[in-house]
Amino acid sequence: MDSTIQAAPAAGPDLPYRASGGRRAAAWLAGLLLLAPTVVAVCRAADTDFVTPVPQLLAFLPWLLAPAGFALLLALLARWRTGMVWAVAVLAVTGWFVRPYDTGLTDDPPGPVVGRLKVLTSNVEFGNATEGLLATLRSERPDIVFVQECASSCSKALAAKVSAADYPYRKVVEGDWASGSAILSKHPLRTAAGIESRLAMPGAVAVVAGRQVNLQLAHPLPPVPAGIADWNRELGRVRVYAAGVKGSPTILAGDFNATQDHAAFRRVLDAGDLRDSATLVGASRTPSWPAEVRRPLGAQIDHVLVSEDFSVRRARFLQLADTDHRALLVRLELHDDVR
Numbered sequence: 168m169d170s171t172i173q174a175a176p177a178a179g180p181d182l183p184y185r186a187s188g189g190r191r192a193a194a195w196l197a198g199l200l201l202l203a204p205t206v207v208a209v210c211r212a213a214d215t216d217f218v219t220p221v222p223q224l225l226a227f228l229p230w231l232l233a234p235a236g237f238a239l240l241l242a243l244l245a246r247w248r249t250g251m252v253w254a255v256a257v258l259a260v261t262g263w264f265v266r267p268y269d270t271g272l273t274d275d276p277p278g279p280v281v282g283r284l285k286v287l288t289s290n291v292e293f294g295n296a297t298e299g300l301l302a303t304l305r306s307e308r309p310d311i312v313f314v315q316e317c318a319s320s321c322s323k324a325l326a327a328k329v330s331a332a333d334y335p336y337r338k339v340v341e342g343d344w345a346s347g348s349a350i351l352s353k354h355p356l357r358t359a360a361g362i363e364s365r366l367a368m369p370g371a372v373a374v375v376a377g378r379q380v381n382l383q384l385a386h387p388l389p390p391v392p393a394g395i396a397d398w399n400r401e402l403g404r405v406r407v408y409a410a411g412v413k414g415s416p417t418i419l420a421g422d423f424n425a426t427q428d429h430a431a432f433r434r435v436l437d438a439g440d441l442r443d444s445a446t447l448v449g450a451s452r453t454p455s456w457p458a459e460v461r462r463p464l465g466a467q468i469d470h471v472l473v474s475e476d477f478s479v480r481r482a483r484f485l486q487l488a489d490t491d492h493r494a495l496l497v498r499l500e501l502h503d504d505v506r
Contacts, residue, residue, distance in 0.1 A: 282376030299487035409439025
């Protein structure tokens with residue numbers, strides 16, 4: 168009698184050996200599709216940005232619902248129970264964090280309104296969108312303007328084409344390509360230290376309705392694969408600034424190269440008790456970069472953060488020609504401090 172025992176053919180994850188080749192392939196593909204969304208979802212839940220490619224993927228967290236959803240479909244077709252549970256778990260965690268950030272937030276400032284401001288932040292991409300910025304200044308007439316990537320052509324245009332009668336107070340740091348920045352104001356400014364950085368992050372203190380308001384432009388380096396340490400370091404300096412002005416009227420605005428899915432950005436909010444203007448008016452998932460895409464694609468990396476002294480009446484993302492960023496215009500009300 169032949170007592171030879173034959174080995175069962177290889178199978179996919181927890182599939183019976185009788186599963187067809189197509190089902191095994193579907194199961195393996197589902198597992199591969201779930202790897203990246205799983206790592207990113209775990210890091211988001213653990214409040215860490217970890218290492219490349221997690222910071223880059225966190226910027227586009229809603230996009231990860233697509234591979235996780237396709238993996239669930241494949242797991243169903245393969246009748247792979249473990250894969251089904253895995254995919255549902257990843258979808259649930261990712262979906263929880265993709266929900267609007269404004270859930271549970273309130274805009275309840277401490278006292279009566281003493282002043283109103285329109286604040287604009289715009290990354291003009293190496294100065295290419297300077298003409299669009301100038302047109303926006305004429306049409307929207309913001310009170311305070313934060314400009315990033317204001318190259319020499321941009322700073323020269325601001326000096327030549329923006330009337331001193333309209334914006335008599337300015338803090339301009341000239342630089343090439345992305346390194347230049349500017350703050351324009353209709354309200355008196357006094358000098359402040361700013362934040363040490365590769366791309367200029369000037370600061371100032373404005374006098375609005377008799378109150379001193381801290382103004383700080385943000386433009387940390389982007390989280391490119393070889394520059395995660397620099398990105399973390401500069402966002403850490405922004406966090407230190409926020410902690411230092413905590414409890415006083417503050418507007419911190421610019422291109423943060425980070426979304427609210429990044430732990431480093433959330434630490435800035437927490438350190439200064441700051442709130443995101445777009446979040447407070449229900450626009451937390453409106454993308455600002457790249458400018459060509461629409462919600463739910465893209466990432467919101469341009470922000471106007473405010474202290475609790477301000478309420479937010481409106482936030483609009485504006486399309487300017489020749490830049491990969493949308494500008495952000497917010498209407499704020501400054502309240503008297505009766506705490």
